[in-house]
Amino acid sequence: MGKRIFVFSTTPQFGRKCLEKDPEGVIVTSHYSVSEGRLARVVAEYVGGCGAGRAYCALQPDGVITPCVFMPIALGNIIEQPFFQIWRESLVLKELRDRTLYWGHCGECDYQLVCGGCRARAYAYFKDYLAPDAGCKFNQEFWEEIEKEETYLANF
Secondary structure, eight states, rough: OOOOOOOOOOOTTTHHHHHHHHSOEEEHHHHHHHOOSHHHHHHHHHSSSOBBBBTTOEETTEEEEEEEBBBBOOOEEESOOOOOHHHOOOHHHHHHOGGGGOOOOGGTTTTTTTOOOOHHHHHHSSOTTTTTTTGGGGGGHHHHHHHHHHHHHHOO
């Protein structure tokens, strides 16, 4: 019997990678959970992938709510309005929850429901949280464009 490896990760690509390696194996149902079987696949498609604004958000020391600790988009402030009002009414959070709005490969990927790309990384590179995750192997063309732009700016 082999040893089990436990991985604690918030990287959405982890779910895709597990399915690529063993489509019938364990399923990453959330950031800290793996399961097996058909029901696990259903759960993974619902809660899997990037949880920013879907499964969690971040509370900053000054009361500001952001979708993720890595995404500096102020959604509201719990000093000024109730958390659940922000959680339910924020346009940003509504868009993050609707994976059909993602564009680039993330919008059409077979692994969209278990991965969907890192929305914070999409925002960091494109200033658009619905953009492709430039860190994913399926978005190589976007990464190459970013590298060209960085090279141009470095030589400017």
